[in-house]
Amino acid sequence: MIDGIVQAKIYDDNASYYGYPLEKLMENAGKAVAEVLLERYGENKRIAFICGPGNNGGDGLVAARRLQSKAWVVVFMVPAANQVKSELTKKNWDRYQGEKYENIHPQDIKGKFDIIVECLFGTGIKGELKEPYRSIVLRLNSLKGKKVSIDLPTQGYKEDIIISLMTQKHPEAIVVDIGYPQWLKKKIGVGEVKALYKPGSTSHKGENGKVLVVGGSETYHGALLLASKVAGKVVDLVYASSVPENNRLIHKMKFSLSEFIAIPRNQVKETIKDMDSVLIGPGMGDSLENKDFIHKILKANKSKKIILDADALKVIDPKFLNKNCVVTPHKREFKKLFKVKPSSANLKKMSKKYGCVIVLKGKPDYVVSGEEVKVNENGNAGMTKGGTGDVLAGLITALAARNDLFLAARAGVFINGLAADRLFSKSSYYYSAGDLVEEIPVTIKTC
Numbered sequence: 001m002i003d004g005i006v007q008a009k010i011y012d013d014n015a016s017y018y019g020y021p022l023e024k025l026m027e028n029a030g031k032a033v034a035e036v037l038l039e040r041y042g043e044n045k046r047i048a049f050i051c052g053p054g055n056n057g058g059d060g061l062v063a064a065r066r067l068q069s070k071a072w073v074v075v076f077m078v079p080a081a082n083q084v085k086s087e088l089t090k091k092n093w094d095r096y097q098g099e100k101y102e103n104i105h106p107q108d109i110k111g112k113f114d115i116i117v118e119c120l121f122g123t124g125i126k127g128e129l130k131e132p133y134r135s136i137v138l139r140l141n142s143l144k145g146k147k148v149s150i151d152l153p154t155q156g157y158k159e160d161i162i163i164s165l166m167t168q169k170h171p172e173a174i175v176v177d178i179g180y181p182q183w184l185k186k187k188i189g190v191g192e193v194k195a196l197y198k199p200g201s202t203s204h205k206g207e208n209g210k211v212l213v214v215g216g217s218e219t220y221h222g223a224l225l226l227a228s229k230v231a232g233k234v235v236d237l238v239y240a241s242s243v244p245e246n247n248r249l250i251h252k253m254k255f256s257l258s259e260f261i262a263i264p265r266n267q268v269k270e271t272i273k274d275m276d277s278v279l280i281g282p283g284m285g286d287s288l289e290n291k292d293f294i295h296k297i298l299k300a301n302k303s304k305k306i307i308l309d310a311d312a313l314k315v316i317d318p319k320f321l322n323k324n325c326v327v328t329p330h331k332r333e334f335k336k337l338f339k340v341k342p343s344s345a346n347l348k349k350m351s352k353k354y355g356c357v358i359v360l361k362g363k364p365d366y367v368v369s370g371e372e373v374k375v376n377e378n379g380n381a382g383m384t385k386g387g388t389g390d391v392l393a394g395l396i397t398a399l400a401a402r403n404d405l406f407l408a409a410r411a412g413v414f415i416n417g418l419a420a421d422r423l424f425s426k427s428s429y430y431y432s433a434g435d436l437v438e439e440i441p442v443t444i445k446t447c
Contacts, residue, residue: 002404004167005123005152006195011166011180013191018184025178026055026088029165030062032176033150036163037063037115041146043070045114050140051077051089052120052133052154058089059150059165060119065096075100076109078120078136105132106139113145118159122151123169129155188367188376192411193447197402209235209401212275213394214268214297215282215310216242222433223283223310226387227394228260230437231279234398237261239275241268265293272297276401277305281312282390291315298325305400309393313337323355326400326409328393330361344373357409359396361389365413369406376410379417380424387433392416395440419443 002010015022037047049064051057057077064073075096077084080103084090093100101108118140120133129137137156140147149159152169164173166180199208211231216224224242232238241263263271272278280297284290294312298320307326308316313333321327327337334342338350342360347368351358360366365376396412403411419439423431 002195002407004164004169008123008151008165008167008169010191010195011185013194014187014189015180015184017189017191018187020181020184022055023088023091025180026058026092027062028179029059029176030064030092031066032165032178033059033063033117033163034066036174036176037067037117037148038070040161041115044072046072046112046145047074047115047117048109048111048113048145049073049075049117050109050120050136051075053079053083053085053089054121054124055086055088056119056122056124056150057084058086058092059122060117061089061092061096063117063119063150064098065092068098073098074111076104077102078104078133104136106135109136109139109143113143115146115148116140116143117148117150118154118157119150120154125154186373186375188365188374188410188414190414190447192407192414193444195407196399196411205236207236209276209398210237210239210274211235211397211401212239212241212263212268212271212278213282213397214241214278214280215284216240217283217285220283220285222387223390226390226433226437227279227282227309227397229434230391230394230440231398232260233437233441234395235276235401239263239271241265241271268297269300272301272304275304277307277397279307279309279393279397281309282393284311286311286314288315295320298322305405307393307397307400310389318350318354321354321356324405325354325356326359326396326405327356328359328361328389328396330389334358334360348373357405359392359409359413361392361413365417367406367409367413372406374410376413376417378414379420380429382424382429382431383417383420383436385431385433388416388420388436391433391436391440415440415443415447418447422446 049060051060064075067073081093141158147159149162151164153159162170162173164175166178168175213228228238228240239261294316302322305324309328313329331342340346347358351368352370358368367374396409399408399412419436423435423439
């Protein structure tokens, strides 16, 4: 599950990507904070706002401006105004015409206050708190008055209440609505990609993901190759299993993938135990033998992240699905799998009934987890070529190795579609699934 801090960052990044004004969101946030303070503590209070260099400080400045007619307000900006990082915060510093001080030190925060609002960093700080902020927090703690934090308290600050903006960032926080539009909440964008796990500089082989791809047949060998190749762009190790007759595929993959490890079908059961995520279905065939094989895998591995694609969707009984499964049907496959039409209501109904994440491929793509429906609108008609679905399935599986399943599915469809759009800008409709595999790493970097 994606926590409130990450989700808020995704919303902010997507608002920027789709051109929605962050200034409007900041204004709404400050207004909401002001309303909570008035409702909780009443009018005519002495209120100090201690503002940091980022957007959290800007939220505080808007709240201070909104309270000027109903309280005695003073603003302390820790850095000098010309050193503020956020352009929106600079703008709101200029707009605030009340009592204000910049470039402050702990001893500069003087006076008796009924309420002290800390808006230094919110969710925007990592690592140890540095000076002068460490000493400023100690100074704030020494003052009398109710202590308030916006979004999340800065390290060491002894708050009485927390006001979180839009999402629940702390279990005891008061969550306020900042008017984020519903149409934008539903969109998938660069925010999902930015939120993905990134390998650490000191990580070792295997720590950044191990996946197993089960698929391919004597007749269809390209699907397994494409899914495995794109997975190898993201994770450390790719294991693949096909039928014994598929020697041509195995030889080709050994040549193409330096990290490829071939697993015979009779070793899949043991291999899965050590995998972070598993893809089943591309080019596999829809035989009764495969149906029985997939059902046994699902029954025995309910805690394993399993992505089901292509031929797997033709044979599985949905009763074997669970919260750790992703299914990736197009409209006809959805109808055959769930025995209902692929409407928005049915997408949510089937996701809730079976607990799975559903990726309904089409124009647009829908990614559904329970009541949450997300929409991806990029991509183009060049993606109708064979193999692009296998690339998507391999990509989602690779991302799922180190990420929440719902996030991996959302990011996967966005990256896949954006990579296709980048290829379209170069070559119109004339690109292949193999071209898509090679474009995906560059696309992730641009996000």
